[in-house]
Amino acid sequence: MPRALISVSQDGYTYLSLDGATSRYSDTGQAMTYLGDYARATETPVSVTIDNGDQGVDVEIDAAGRIVPAQSTAPKEPAPAATAEAAAPGASAPAPTSQPDQPTPAAQSTPTEPAARETDPTTTSASGASPSSETAVDAAPAAAMGADPAPTTGTDAGRAPESTEAAAGEEYPLGTPYSGPAAQTPPTQKPRQKPARKRPAGRKQRRLGRLTVPGLVLIGIAILMIGAFVIPNIVPTSAPESPQTINSDQQLDATSDLTVETTDDIVPTFENTPTWEAKIPGSASVTASDRGVLVVDGDKLEVLDSATGAVRYSGTVDQAPTFAVDTRIGGRAALLWQVGDSAQALFDGESTPKSYSLPPNTRISSAGTSVLVKSGNRLATFGEDGLIDVPTPESGSTPMAVENGELYSADFDGPVVATNIESGDKRDIDLEAPADGLRIIKWISAGHGKVIALWGEQGASTNSGHRIQLVVHSLDDGSILSTVTTTTDIVGEMSWVRGQGGQRAYIGPYLFDLETGLLLADTTRADVNLSEPRGTIVPCTIDNEAACLIAGQTAYRSDTRLLAVTDNGNQAIVDGVDSTIRAYPKRPQTANG
Numbered sequence: 027m028p029r030a031l032i033s034v035s036q037d038g039y040t041y042l043s044l045d046g047a048t049s050r051y052s053d054t055g056q057a058m059t060y061l062g063d064y065a066r067a068t069e070t071p072v073s074v075t076i077d078n079g080d081q082g083v084d085v086e087i088d089a090a091g092r093i094v095p096a097q098s099t100a101p102k103e104p105a106p107a108a109t110a111e112a113a114a115p116g117a118s119a120p121a122p123t124s125q126p127d128q129p130t131p132a133a134q135s136t137p138t139e140p141a142a143r144e145t146d147p148t149t150t151s152a153s154g155a156s157p158s159s160e161t162a163v164d165a166a167p168a169a170a171m172g173a174d175p176a177p178t179t180g181t182d183a184g185r186a187p188e189s190t191e192a193a194a195g196e197e198y199p200l201g202t203p204y205s206g207p208a209a210q211t212p213p214t215q216k217p218r219q220k221p222a223r224k225r226p227a228g229r230k231q232r233r234l235g236r237l238t239v240p241g242l243v244l245i246g247i248a249i250l251m252i253g254a255f256v257i258p259n260i261v262p263t264s265a266p267e268s269p270q271t272i273n274s275d276q277q278l279d280a281t282s283d284l285t286v287e288t289t290d291d292i293v294p295t296f297e298n299t300p301t302w303e304a305k306i307p308g309s310a311s312v313t314a315s316d317r318g319v320l321v322v323d324g325d326k327l328e329v330l331d332s333a334t335g336a337v338r339y340s341g342t343v344d345q346a347p348t349f350a351v352d353t354r355i356g357g358r359a360a361l362l363w364q365v366g367d368s369a370q371a372l373f374d375g376e377s378t379p380k381s382y383s384l385p386p387n388t389r390i391s392s393a394g395t396s397v398l399v400k401s402g403n404r405l406a407t408f409g410e411d412g413l414i415d416v417p418t419p420e421s422g423s424t425p426m427a428v429e430n431g432e433l434y435s436a437d438f439d440g441p442v443v444a445t446n447i448e449s450g451d452k453r454d455i456d457l458e459a460p461a462d463g464l465r466i467i468k469w470i471s472a473g474h475g476k477v478i479a480l481w482g483e484q485g486a487s488t489n490s491g492h493r494i495q496l497v498v499h500s501l502d503d504g505s506i507l508s509t510v511t512t513t514t515d516i517v518g519e520m521s522w523v524r525g526q527g528g529q530r531a532y533i534g535p536y537l538f539d540l541e542t543g544l545l546l547a548d549t550t551r552a553d554v555n556l557s558e559p560r561g562t563i564v565p566c567t568i569d570n571e572a573a574c575l576i577a578g579q580t581a582y583r584s585d586t587r588l589l590a591v592t593d594n595g596n597q598a599i600v601d602g603v604d605s606t607i608r609a610y611p612k613r614p615q616t617a618n619g
Contacts, residue, residue: 027073029072040057066089066090074087289584302334303608309323312601315351316590327341351392355410388401391427407428423435431447441454455503470533491514492514498544507542507544524540529562532556535550552568565588
């Protein structure tokens, strides 16, 4: 059985050693996703050790790319044992069986050392503190935050020509809500690993700098999010009845390649003089969102005001948080974080968080604007006075998200059912089909007014390599917001990762605007791998080595540790190499843009 080692150095990057080669990734999520792709492509299980310097976490990825529950190895120094439960996605099948953004089990105690940078808990997620990511339905599709983990394959530049019908591309023009970047992609392709630059002889690998993880900073949650984000393959169609192009003045040209440039800016399109800065311990883990900057150092936890850097709350924890997310509770905005079997919510304008007791083995999803709590067959969400029970959907249905006082769920092929969590009243949301003869193969995610699904022909298998439709629907009326024609090899096993702030999401090489549901960019030919978005800025890596930040249609080479973009896109919060958190204002637009 191949053995892989994942470690994090002081430069903030994750290094993956496999088969004698070492590659660099921007976070642990990307490395774990690559290993999942590798295991599926080679049909070989992989033994993985995630080493943070003080403690190693051993997991195994089976031949289907699923993660076996983690087991902790003995720490180098006496420390509390730590384990992380990995939510293994359901086996793939012709019908959509895996649960979209399925809530991930709460990670048990792990070292308070920060975990690798990955999807934000405040989606964190989970957006994610993706503050994203969606770890569960999306918090996996989380943290979440975010969910959470960042696919790294499917971006090979060399593509074999497709069939004449596919190459014509007239049925799904690029750069529109009905776009088809699949024209450049062959039906079969295995993930590849590029060896990273060899380190100079005599240079010791630096371990354990601060692992910044928006979505929160834990090795355990990184594993959980990857496990919950795995998405099986599917199959598509090429029918003359396919929808016609819908033009949009707001959509970027997804057909144009990303350009790669260098920049002297700390964050592209932002000023280089900070409006505030705050020193933090060098050993602290940190995540940020609109609701606050969460700093954890050992048993100390602080929340800084995102607008000023001042301390809003200071307290202690008996173990590191495993989940953090921006959310709404009773109509009020709050920063919510989970520690073991409890959670705290710090509401805007308050200096003391409200505490909640959670049931054992709780799974949390931040896919919607409200948090969905699952324990066994019980569903709940957070209220101002405690947990509020949520009606359980019928057997065979998957609960996907809670928002606007409704639970969104669906069975194998729809419709989406919206259930009022107070009255229990239900309404069906019939989804518009992208073409005749297509059915839902896989539910990917739901929340923030959207539901994302993969559509394919009747009888199509989830790993056949056919073309498929990746469709974003409106949860208001089920109408199609955008369609991407692609293949199972590109997105079939990839994760849907919602970014911090809920403005961007990606799956494989495709970057979406979550506000409009439109495709923004296809990074395939640029050989750029996406990570969990921060507002409208998307961290990435070029050729699995050089770090970058995508702004608009340009990938800027940058080693900046961007934590969040807040204040409606007007402020970027950065974790400096000198253990100082800084906030930079947006650069005013000039007459030339």
